[in-house]
Amino acid sequence: MLVDRQLSKTIQETKKSILLLGPRQTGKSTLLKGLSPDLVINLADEIQYFNHLRNTELIKELTTQKKIILVDEIQRIPSLLNTIQVLIDDNPKQRFLLTGSSARKLRRGNANLLPGRVIRFELGPLTFLELGEEEFELKRALSRGCLPGIHLDETNDWKAVLNSYVALYLKEEIQAEALTKDIQGFTRFFDVTLSKSGQHIDFSKYASQAMVERLTARRYFDILIDTLVVEEVLPFSKSATRRLVQHPKFYCFDVGVLNSILGSYSLAQDRIGNLFEHFIFQQIRSLQKNLGFDMRISSYRTEDQLEVDFVVERKTDVYAIEVKASRNVGVHDLKGLKSFQNYFGKKLNSWVLYLGTETRELQGGIEILPWQKGLKQLFEIP
Numbered sequence: 299m300l301v302d303r304q305l306s307k308t309i310q311e312t313k314k315s316i317l318l319l320g321p322r323q324t325g326k327s328t329l330l331k332g333l334s335p336d337l338v339i340n341l342a343d344e345i346q347y348f349n350h351l352r353n354t355e356l357i358k359e360l361t362t363q364k365k366i367i368l369v370d371e372i373q374r375i376p377s378l379l380n381t382i383q384v385l386i387d388d389n390p391k392q393r394f395l396l397t398g399s400s401a402r403k404l405r406r407g408n409a410n411l412l413p414g415r416v417i418r419f420e421l422g423p424l425t426f427l428e429l430g431e432e433e434f435e436l437k438r439a440l441s442r443g444c445l446p447g448i449h450l451d452e453t454n455d456w457k458a459v460l461n462s463y464v465a466l467y468l469k470e471e472i473q474a475e476a477l478t479k480d481i482q483g484f485t486r487f488f489d490v491t492l493s494k495s496g497q498h499i500d501f502s503k504y505a506s507q508a509m510v511e512r513l514t515a516r517r518y519f520d521i522l523i524d525t526l527v528v529e530e531v532l533p534f535s536k537s538a539t540r541r542l543v544q545h546p547k548f549y550c551f552d553v554g555v556l557n558s559i560l561g562s563y564s565l566a567q568d569r570i571g572n573l574f575e576h577f578i579f580q581q582i583r584s585l586q587k588n589l590g591f592d593m594r595i596s597s598y599r600t601e602d603q604l605e606v607d608f609v610v611e612r613k614t615d616v617y618a619i620e621v622k623a624s625r626n627v628g629v630h631d632l633k634g635l636k637s638f639q640n641y642f643g644k645k646l647n648s649w650v651l652y653l654g655t656e657t658r659e660l661q662g663g664i665e666i667l668p669w670q671k672g673l674k675q676l677f678e679i680p
Contacts, residue, residue, distance in 0.1 A: 301428050301446060303329055304588035305421060312417055315386060315394040317372070320421035321526040321551050322467065325446045326397040327370050329421065335368035335395060337361060342371045342470075350375055357381055366393045373398040386415050400471060400525045422584035423552050424449060427679070431670060436653075440573045441563045443554020444580065460558040464488075471525050483510045487518045492559045495528065496572050498545040498599070527551060529583065534596035534609040536642075547597050549579045574623035575607055578651060578669060582608070585677050604637040610676065616646040617676060625654040627666050635664055 306329060309316060318326050331338070337360060341347045350356050357378060361367050372378060382394050396416065423444035426434040442449050448456050472484060487508040494504070505515035522528045529551060533544035550556040553576050557563045565573070579595075586593055591612060598606040598618070610617040618638045622631055627650050635648045639662065648662070651669040658666040667675070674680075 301325075301424060301450070303421075304425065304428055304585075305329065305419060306332065308590070309333070309419065313393075315382075315396070315416040317396045317398065317416045317418045318421055319398050319418065319526070321423075322399045322471075323445045323447055323463070324421045324423055326399070326421050327368070328446070330368050330395040330397060333366060333368075333395060335366040336364040337366075338368045338370070340370040341374040347374055350378065354378070354381060358385065361385060361392070365391065366395065368395040368397075370397050371399060372396045373400045383415060420587040422587050423580055425581055425584045425588065426670065426673075427585075436577075437565060440553055440565055440570065440577055441557065443552040443557070444577075444584075445552055445554060448554055457558075457563065460554050463555055464559055467525070467527070472521070480510075480514075483508065483514070484518055484521070486510070487515060488522070489559065491515075491519065491522070492528075492550055492556065495548060495550040495556055496575055498547050499530075500545070527555075529579075531579070531595055531597050531608070534598045534606075534638075549576055551583075552580060553577050571623045574653075575621045578619075578621045578673075579608065581673055582610070582676070585673065589677055591677060598634070598638050598641075600637055600641075604634045606634045606638045609638070612676075616642065616644070618642075618646055618648045619672070620650045621669075622650055622652040624652055627652055627654075632660065632662075632664055636662060 303325065309318075309329065310333065316330070318330060320326050327340075339346060339350070339357065339360065341350065354377065357369075358381065369378070369382070379396075382396075385392055386394065394416070424446055425444070426439070429444075429449070439449065442451075442456055442460070448459055451459070468481070468485060468488070472481065487504060487510055490508045491504050494500075499519070501512055501515045501519070504519075505512040508515065510518070519528075523530060527550065528548045531547045531549065533546060535544065550559070553573055556576060557573075562569070582595065585591070586595075593610055593612040596609045596611075598609050606618050607621045608617075608619040610619060618635055620631065620635055631650065635650070639646070639648060648664040649672055650664065650666045651672040652666060653669065654666070655668055656666075657668065657671065660666065
């Protein structure tokens with residue numbers, strides 16, 4: 299089954315060179331190959347990687363007379379970006395399509411990100427709209443996640459592929475790139491930390507359980523962010539300074555990958571709430587990237603443990619969103635939203651996204667929305 303990606307039309311209409319970032323197996327290469335490149339350089343292939351590492355002029359030789367060139371996993375040799383800049387400047391009609399599954403080297407290695415020469419896009423897991431709203435199976439997404447090759451797999455191999463995802467990540471992203479010398483310590487930290495996905499960050503606890511120093515835990519967590527495995531959600535505050543001192547939450551980028559790490563694909567009652575919350579976060583982030591919306595996503599928690607899962611700020615609009623993996627919403631489910639309304643003190647949209655099919659409005663302007671309808675309203679999709 300081929301999926302028409304929401305980002306496809308935007309990329310096809312873009313005439314400039316492109317840098318497409320995203321986690322492994324989100325479909326970056328497949329999307330850009332749809333632009334029919336004349337040459338594909340895959341730096342994930344060890345032979346090609348070492349050939350370009352030995353000979354920095356090789357890319358010039360290979361791209362002569364080529365109009366569209368795809369370079370996969372550009373972060374493996376960031377210095378190639380300098381050569382690519384020269385090629386673009388010398389021949390503006392030449393177009394480069396670049397992909398990267400890790401922003402770490404590009405960000406921290408002061409790589410030339412070709413300002414003014416490339417347009418940067420991000421690609422996440424599939425959205426329910428890309429999969430077809432009528433055909434979409436939520437249980438499948440909560441178990442397998444939304445990485446294209448895994449979600450769409452019609453064989454019984456999808457669990458094996460997911461289970462190998464983490465092993466390949468540790469081997470190719472961490473060990474091969476020498477991001478840490480202590481691969482055993484990192485692996486312990488990885489397992490401990492991802493088991494807390496969806497919670498507020500506590501480096502002291504992670505360090506203790508993984509048997510590493512607290513500063514090391516902080517550095518390891520930065521690696522998880524830089525390699526696009528997790529995303530931070532900062533706490534909401536009317537004060538920018540206060541936002542920075544409170545503990546953020548974090549989420550694994552895909553539900554299926556999280557299930558693999560946790561060693562369970564069960565949708566039992568004690569798991570489905572956390573999985574559904576992860577799914578909604580992933581959908582918001584993927585839709586945001588695909589549609590190019592400028593928005594800030596944060597969370598809200600009081601000292602009394604009253605919480606709102608997501609606070610979305612877009613232009614002048616604010617959306618307080620509580621996620622409930624249930625077909626019924628009671629008064630006790632609204633405490634966090636009411637607390638946020640009192641704290642915020644201004645007009646806002648207060649929503650509960652749930653598994654039911656009916657839309658209701660409760661006292662205080664709180665709307666109960668089917669999750670599909672809420673996401674479409676958030677992104678102004680008819």
